[in-house]
Amino acid sequence: MNETPEVAVLRLGHRPGRDDRMTTHVGLTARALGADRVIFPDNAGGSLETVADITDRFGGPFEVELTDSPRGVVRNWEGQIVHLTMYGERIQDVEAEVRETSRTEPLLVVVGSEKVPFDVYEAADWNVAVTNQPHSEVAGLAVFLDRLFEGEELEREWNDADRRVVPQETGKRVESVEPNSEPTDK
Numbered sequence: 001m002n003e004t005p006e007v008a009v010l011r012l013g014h015r016p017g018r019d020d021r022m023t024t025h026v027g028l029t030a031r032a033l034g035a036d037r038v039i040f041p042d043n044a045g046g047s048l049e050t051v052a053d054i055t056d057r058f059g060g061p062f063e064v065e066l067t068d069s070p071r072g073v074v075r076n077w078e079g080q081i082v083h084l085t086m087y088g089e090r091i092q093d094v095e096a097e098v099r100e101t102s103r104t105e106p107l108l109v110v111v112g113s114e115k116v117p118f119d120v121y122e123a124a125d126w127n128v129a130v131t132n133q134p135h136s137e138v139a140g141l142a143v144f145l146d147r148l149f150e151g152e153e154l155e156r157e158w159n160d161a162d163r164r165v166v167p168q169e170t171g172k173r174v175e176s177v178e179p180n181s182e183p184t185d186k
């Protein structure tokens, strides 16, 4: 996936306390499901630390950063913008066009927390709905990325991890990727 232009995720808005887990999960979902980078508002430093720690332990490449102006990121983005919103066009109607464009231009995927200002709807090249029902930014992002990458993100390899989960029918098995160390059963 890295030969193609960047796919970045922007978390628009963060209410400390109330949004901590959701903002962290936006970052973890962006990382796990194939995005290259997540950008959090600058009051979400705890979420940044968690996502950076997971990347250190479980691998990358994946970047996480803060911005003091999420709306500035939208305004100044050099590429295409998808804003995920229950009010948007149906993902199944626009995914092919978004996918095609993402092969040649960087893509910014914007998810909200509280009410999203109207200028974001206007700045977006596509306002995309994962169903027109209210649910969650984490669920919307997961479905969107899986549609964008057509499931290929599930096959990706991770670099510079210090551990790897070994898939098991039952139980938990984690293998250290340090040289000469044994797998551990948890």
Ligand code: SAM
Binding pocket: 083, 084, 085, 086, 087, 110, 111, 112, 113, 114, 115, 116, 128, 129, 130, 131, 132, 133, 134, 135, 136, 137, 138, 140
């Ligand atoms: N009430 C807020 C508004 O009107 O903008 C949205 C709150 S919702 C809990 C938080 C975020 O989840 C939204 O900004 C959007 O990014 C995402 N979201 C919720 N439902 C969605 C859907 N059906 N499709 C796509 N994204 C959705």
